[in-house]
Amino acid sequence: MATSAMPATTPNGVSQAGSTSIWADKYRGATVEDLDPPSALSVSPRDPISHALMSAFERDYTHLTVVSPENRALLGYLSIPRLRELLKEGKVKESDRVEQAMLRFRRTRANVYKVITMDTPLEELEAFFEGHNTGAKQEFAVITDASRRFVLGVATRSDLEEFVKRRP
Numbered sequence: 005m006a007t008s009a010m011p012a013t014t015p016n017g018v019s020q021a022g023s024t025s026i027w028a029d030k031y032r033g034a035t036v037e038d039l040d041p042p043s044a045l046s047v048s049p050r051d052p053i054s055h056a057l058m059s060a061f062e063r064d065y066t067h068l069t070v071v072s073p074e075n076r077a078l079l080g081y082l083s084i085p086r087l088r089e090l091l092k093e094g095k096v097k098e099s100d101r102v103e104q105a106m107l108r109f110r111r112t113r114a115n116v117y118k119v120i121t122m123d124t125p126l127e128e129l130e131a132f133f134e135g136h137n138t139g140a141k142q143e144f145a146v147i148t149d150a151s152r153r154f155v156l157g158v159a160t161r162s163d164l165e166e167f168v169k170r171r172p
Contacts, residue, residue, distance in 0.1 A: 030168055031126035036147055038126070039167055041157035044146070047082065048073045049103035053091075056102050060084045067144045069155050070106045078146065078155055080108040119152060120145045126164065133161050 046069045047056045060068055060082075068082040087105050090096045096105045118132050124147075135141045147157040 031130075032171075034126045034167070034171075035122065036120060036124045036126065036129055036159060037122040039159055039163050041147055041159050041163065044069050044155045044157050046071045046076075046155060047102050049079060049101060049106060051102045052098065053087065053096060053100050053102060053105060054098040056082055057084070057087065057098065065158075066160065067158055069146060069158065070102060071155065076154075078109065078148075078152075080106045081144075081146070082106050083143070118145075119150065120147050120159070121150050122147060122156065123150075126167070129159060130164055133164070 042063070042065075045059055045063055045065050047059065049070055050073060056068055060066070066084050068084070069078060070080045070082055071078055082102060082105060086107075087096075090105050091098065120129060120132065129145060132145055133142050144158050144160045146155055147159055148155055
């Protein structure tokens, strides 16, 4: 059985082969900050689902972060498309609390948390979306400061696609 050598990678799992990567050519040194991501919209797990839906609708957001009302710690997120499915199936009602529909971040030692900041290169963000750090493809990334104390924004795959389309 033949084996091939794997190209060298950075600590974040991004290939360092000859021309760095196809992503490097696509993004040409751009970072998350260049996406100009909108500020994150956060809700409390105690908020009614109707409030979260209205907030997302007003700003045309597809994902909301859920933070603790006591210390603003990031608890999870609310996927609006998934929430609409849950409402349609009758699994939750608009009067229920966000905590009944939110997806919680798993806090185990086995899970690798990838810190995405405004300084993160876009090729690393794409690698994150492709699951290079987590083993599972991701829909969106929560952008924080380097110490993970503040949620600054949310980036999605479509943000990357739009960036590439509008860049000469």
